[in-house]
Amino acid sequence: MTSPTEQFRAARDFLLEHRSDYDTAYAGFEWPRPEHFNFALDWFDAVLAVEHPTRAALRLIEADGSEASYTFAQLSARSDQLAGWLRAAGVRRGTHLLVLLGNQVELWETTLAAMKLGAVMIPATTLLAEADLRDRVERGNVGVVIARSELAPPFEAVPGSYLRIAVGPPVRGWLRYDDSATSDAPFSPDAPTAAEESLLLYFTSGTTALPKLVEHTHVSYPVGHLSTMYWLGLQPGDVHLNVSSPGWAKHAWSCVFAPWIAGATICLYNYERFDAKAMLDVLRDARVTTFCAPPTVWRMLIQQDLSAWRGSLSLRELAGAGEPLNPEVIDAVQRGLGLTIRDGFGQTETSLQIGNSPGQPLKIGSMGRPMPGFQIALVDPISDDLAEEGEICVVTEPERPIGLMVGYRGDDDRNADAFAGGRYHTGDVANRDADGYITYVGRADDVFKASDYRISPFELESVLIEHPAVAEAAVVPAPDDLRLAVPKAYVVLVDGSRPGPELAGDILAFCRERLAPYKRIRRLQFADLPKTISGKIRRVELRTAEAAHVGSRPDGEYREEDFPAAPR
Numbered sequence: 001m002t003s004p005t006e007q008f009r010a011a012r013d014f015l016l017e018h019r020s021d022y023d024t025a026y027a028g029f030e031w032p033r034p035e036h037f038n039f040a041l042d043w044f045d046a047v048l049a050v051e052h053p054t055r056a057a058l059r060l061i062e063a064d065g066s067e068a069s070y071t072f073a074q075l076s077a078r079s080d081q082l083a084g085w086l087r088a089a090g091v092r093r094g095t096h097l098l099v100l101l102g103n104q105v106e107l108w109e110t111t112l113a114a115m116k117l118g119a120v121m122i123p124a125t126t127l128l129a130e131a132d133l134r135d136r137v138e139r140g141n142v143g144v145v146i147a148r149s150e151l152a153p154p155f156e157a158v159p160g161s162y163l164r165i166a167v168g169p170p171v172r173g174w175l176r177y178d179d180s181a182t183s184d185a186p187f188s189p190d191a192p193t194a195a196e197e198s199l200l201l202y203f204t205s206g207t208t209a210l211p212k213l214v215e216h217t218h219v220s221y222p223v224g225h226l227s228t229m230y231w232l233g234l235q236p237g238d239v240h241l242n243v244s245s246p247g248w249a250k251h252a253w254s255c256v257f258a259p260w261i262a263g264a265t266i267c268l269y270n271y272e273r274f275d276a277k278a279m280l281d282v283l284r285d286a287r288v289t290t291f292c293a294p295p296t297v298w299r300m301l302i303q304q305d306l307s308a309w310r311g312s313l314s315l316r317e318l319a320g321a322g323e324p325l326n327p328e329v330i331d332a333v334q335r336g337l338g339l340t341i342r343d344g345f346g347q348t349e350t351s352l353q354i355g356n357s358p359g360q361p362l363k364i365g366s367m368g369r370p371m372p373g374f375q376i377a378l379v380d381p382i383s384d385d386l387a388e389e390g391e392i393c394v395v396t397e398p399e400r401p402i403g404l405m406v407g408y409r410g411d412d413d414r415n416a417d418a419f420a421g422g423r424y425h426t427g428d429v430a431n432r433d434a435d436g437y438i439t440y441v442g443r444a445d446d447v448f449k450a451s452d453y454r455i456s457p458f459e460l461e462s463v464l465i466e467h468p469a470v471a472e473a474a475v476v477p478a479p480d481d482l483r484l485a486v487p488k489a490y491v492v493l494v495d496g497s498r499p500g501p502e503l504a505g506d507i508l509a510f511c512r513e514r515l516a517p518y519k520r521i522r523r524l525q526f527a528d529l530p531k532t533i534s535g536k537i538r539r540v541e542l543r544t545a546e547a548a549h550v551g552s553r554p555d556g557e558y559r560e561e562d563f564p565a566a567p568r
Contacts, residue, residue, distance in 0.1 A: 004034035005042045008223060012261055015230045015372060020359030022369065025230065029372035031402040032223060038193035039222035039257070040079065040115035048263055049076035055237070056265045058108055061282055063271045070105060079112035084187035085180035086113060086144075090163060093118030093190060096140055096201070098162075100124050100147040100247070103255075103268045106167045106177060107246055110146055111256060115218070118193055119144075122201045125247030130154045137162065139213055139410070140201055146177065195219045201409060202249055202348050213409040214249075214348050224351035224403025225257035227371040231344045231355035233317035234262035234290055241267040241283065243293040249348040250322060254292050264290070276300045280309045287314040294322035296535060298329045298341065299471065303494070306336025315339060317358060321346070323536065324440040326462040327365045343367050345392070345440065347426060349418075351403030353394060354438050365462070366437040367430070373401050377423060378432055381444065384421060389431035391444060397422035429456075446539050448477040450485050453518040457487075457539065460511070460521060464489055467510045469497040476542045478523050479550045488523035488557075490542055499526035504558035512560075524558045 002010070011032045018025040048057070053073035061067045070078075091097070097119050101107040114121045122140045124132075126148060133154055136142065142162050145155060149168030166174040199218045203211040216224075232254065234240060242254035259266045269282045274297065283291060293301075298320055318333065318341045325343045333341050344355030345367045354376060356368035370376040378390040394404060396419060404424055407415040418425055429441040441447060441456040448455050457475040464473035472492040477485035491507065493499060504524050511521045530541040545554070553559075 003042075004032075004037045005046055007032035007034050008037065008043060009047065011223075011226055012229070015226060016235065016262070019230065019233060019235070019357075022357050022360050025357075025372045026370070031226075031373050033402065034195055034219070036192040037195050037219055037223065038115060038118075038189070039218065039260075040112045041189060041193070043222075044072070044112060044260060045076045048072040048260065052263060055263075057260070058105065059239070059265060059267045059286065060103060060105065061267065061269045061286060063269075063278070068105065070108075075108060075112060079109050079116060080187045081183055082109050082113040082180045083116045084185035085183035086119075087117060087187065088183070088185040089165075089175060091117055091119055091144055094198075095119045095143040096122060097144045097146060098122045098124060098136055098140060098142045100126050100128070100145070100151050101167060102126055102148065102246060103270050104167070106146075108256070108266075115193075115199065115222075116187065116189065118190070118197060120198045120201060122203070123247045123252065124203070125245055126151060130157055134158050135211075136203060140203075149174075193218050196406075198406070200252070204348050212411065212414065215406040215409045217406060219402055220405060221252060221351065221403075222257055222261075224401070225253060225261060226351075227355075227373050227403055228253050228258040228346070228352040229261045231342070231352045231357055231368075231371060232258055232290055232292060232319055233342075233358035234258060234264050236263035238262065238264035238289045238316075239267050239287055239314075240264050240290045240292075241269065241286070241288045242291075243269075243279075243297050244322070250294075253321075253346070253351070274300060276304050280304060280306075280313075283315065284309055284312045289314050290317040290319075291315055292319040292321060294535070295320055295325050295329060296323075296472070298325065298333065299465065302329060302332040302336065306333065310337050313337070318342065319344060321352075324367070324458050326465055328462065328466045330364055345428075345438075349405040349424070349426075350394065350401075353403075353426075354392070363433075363435075363437045363439075366433075366439045369436050369438065373403060375401075376438065378430060378438075379421075379423065379425075389441065390429065392426040392428045392430050392438070393423035394426070395422065396424055443539075446476075448485055450477065450480075450483055450487060450518065455487055455519060460487055460489070460515065460519060463511050463514050464491065464507070464521070466514070467507050469493050469503060470507065472529060472537075474529050474537045474539055474542055475521065476539050476546055478546045480522075486522040487519065488525070488546065489521045490525050490527050490529060492529055493526065501558060501562070505563040508558070508560050508563065520560070522560045525554065525556050527556070 049072040056069045057072040057075050058070045137160050144163045146165045149166040149171050152171045164174040167177040200216040202214040240259045244250040318339050320341045321344050330341050342356035346352040353374045354367045375395040377393045379393045380387040380390045430438045432438050442458050446457050460475040461473045471494045474490045478488035480486045530538040
């Protein structure tokens, strides 16, 4: 019988071997299903630290140009030392650790040490308010908090008997993380790690309601992200840079599991304020080979003359995730760098489900095809029948894909809905063409009807940001006496553009020339967009604002009938 490490490696090597042959990879891939598995012990220590001890596992580049690098062997030894110190402090298998750290080496040390101990990590952004911390400590059943020292004060108002560990200067009443560096407390695993043991609890960003508590195991992310590695096109020895903040699932996707599954170097660039030119310089100087960023970052990057960097970059693969990528951004990067951004789709609840994998024909605007290990059904939400357009669902019967959450912790009703009918329901709507390519339409809650036509906000927003003055846009339904609802755009302008009736009329005319009459944007307002703490647009707030103006006109709103040339 093969060991868990051998099973995992065989699955990884199969995907690496067929990285440009989607048909073979999809048809032949099988999830490894070990009874026991611990990514830190059975993969990081047993393979990466042994076979590539001097290869950089992690590179941290600061805005001032300073850099620190840590090898696989160094992180393996250091996480052993930290695990021994944490165990001596009372951390046990099953202890829940709330972690609030930035892109600093202590985050990766803690991640590996927690896995080795069998502790359960609750990653969190450093931007949480006191109410958020209270919610996470209470609903997350937190036993230990590991946080940057400057984040300690809010915890004075958060009740609980949890152990407190400060990373940085000493904090009264908190253990000093730095003391672990001189610890000689031994570490050895107390027992094999069962595959179904909990590893991660994620509080989702909550675009519409209180954050859900997503539970992952020692295989659903560490093994499940084989699909993410395949989509990103990662290979052993790559240098991978991903733009995302600690505390969110995408950070674990592309700053922990997918690169280290491949045996690649994780490269991070720390900055206080995003600077597109500085990012491009880092990509060049750090000889980054694979790069993933959300659409917001890509939209800022294309404001630069990308061709100025084209000949000096080592980039081979580009990817976009977090929100759908607009086709005009893909075109601009292709023109500037000669590389195509490959879009993909996944959620906190899953690893990468759908994507444009390396070497395959791309259909601009499409998210691609189901990743190896995932069977995707599009389901009519009313009839529950399969459809060409419908809710994206992951087929879970007769066998669940590994890269799927256990469920929402402590929420049986929500789990019953999410896994109804032998499928995991994503809540996102898409359509599929004859070649199997899947194109995103929108969140089920965001798609609306105008004059009895279904409207995808994403499609209209993609047209809006083609206008040179538009940086970001969100489209929601606005109440209308004749049509019941009409599309309204909230628009954020690029630097240097001035809001006003002339520009509003120009944007409406621009969209009118590019959209079918029934999709026409009929109202527009210049405004900042409400967003979640992770940067996703909260269209629910915009819809609520529109509902409050039934029969009235909001201040600052422009309508197509305001402009003489506009058809009525």
